[in-house]
Amino acid sequence: DARVTQTPRHKVTEMGQEVTMRCQPILGHNTVFWYRQTMMQGLELLAYFRNRAPLDDSGMPKDRFSAEMPDATLATLKIQPSEPRDSAVYFCASGLLRQTQYFGPGTRLLVL
Amino acid sequence: GIQVEQSPPDLILQEGANSTLRCNFSDSVNNLQWFHQNPWGQLINLFYIPSGTKQNGRLSATTVATERYSLLYISSSQTTDSGVYFCAVDQGAQKLVFGQGTRLTINP
Numbered sequence: 350d351a352r353v354t355q356t357p358r359h360k361v362t363e364m365g366q367e368v369t370m371r372c373q374p375i376l377g378h379n380t381v382f383w384y385r386q387t388m389m390q391g392l393e394l395l396a397y398f399r400n401r402a403p404l405d406d407s408g409m410p411k412d413r414f415s416a417e418m419p420d421a422t423l424a425t426l427k428i429q430p431s432e433p434r435d436s437a438v439y440f441c442a443s444g445l446l447r448q449t450q451y452f453g454p455g456t457r458l459l460v461l
Numbered sequence: 462g463i464q465v466e467q468s469p470p471d472l473i474l475q476e477g478a479n480s481t482l483r484c485n486f487s488d489s490v491n492n493l494q495w496f497h498q499n500p501w502g503q504l505i506n507l508f509y510i511p512s513g514t515k516q517n518g519r520l521s522a523t524t525v526a527t528e529r530y531s532l533l534y535i536s537s538s539q540t541t542d543s544g545v546y547f548c549a550v551d552q553g554a555q556k557l558v559f560g561q562g563t564r565l566t567i568n569p
Contacts, residue, residue: 380555392547392559405556438502449494450557452504 351375353453355441361459367429370456372441373422381424382442382450383409383416392440398424431460463488467548467560474538475568482533482563484548491553493524495533498545498562507533507546538567 354373362368374381382397396406396416406416413432418424428435436459444450464487474480484493495507508515508522510531515522519539524531535542545564549557 382555382557384557391561392549392557394556394558397556399555405554440504444555446555447492449506449509450555451506452496454503457502 353441353443353451355439355453355456357456358454359457359459361461362431363461364432365430366460367427368431368435368458368460370426370439370441370458372424372426372443372453374424374441374443375451376422378443378445378451380444380446380450381418382444383424383426384440384442384452386438386440386455387436395426395439428458431458433460436460463490463550463552463558465548465550465558465560467546467563469563470561471564471566473566473568476538476540478538478567480535480538480565482535482546482548482565484531484533484560486529486531486548486550488529488552490526490529490550492551492555492557493531494549494557495522495531496547496549497542498547500544504547535565538565540567540569543567 380399383395386392395409398418401418438455440455441453442450466485497505510524512526519536521534545562549559
């Protein structure tokens, strides 16, 4: 049963610390997405990659967020330095062009 | 950008009831997906339905792309159907834009 995996599932950190979230997409999917869910903004796209190349990161605060895909089996989202307003659930999703996007279980981040 | 509106925002029903959830979007789309977010936060795919009608068990969905809306039908509701239902659309770049969701509560 292929699925997207994310680590860690939960993260509590202090303001100013670096946070790294990892995602393993479904094998064979060539597009990987990072979404963020908050009560105020709902679900919003932060960045996405196709064939490991970044296509759009316009939804991401550039000064503190970075997203990379070092290989086809790993995507990372980093926040440095983290701030309390970054507290949210971060979802990774993967898919193929014009097909369903499959979401991982999310990383629940709390920045104190 | 495209606007996605879902209605109703909240729906409370008794077990066994049927329900219809609506998703309106403001522009033409290449893709529309329905998701169920369960009480544990997991986003579960229900339908990939840019047009037409699909059925999966007690759930079915219809998208009328020319009129810019989609409907999700849930029949014979069960308590496990509780959660938030999201509609999401993309206009060809695979960038999903989500509605605010419909929170469904099924009481036993």
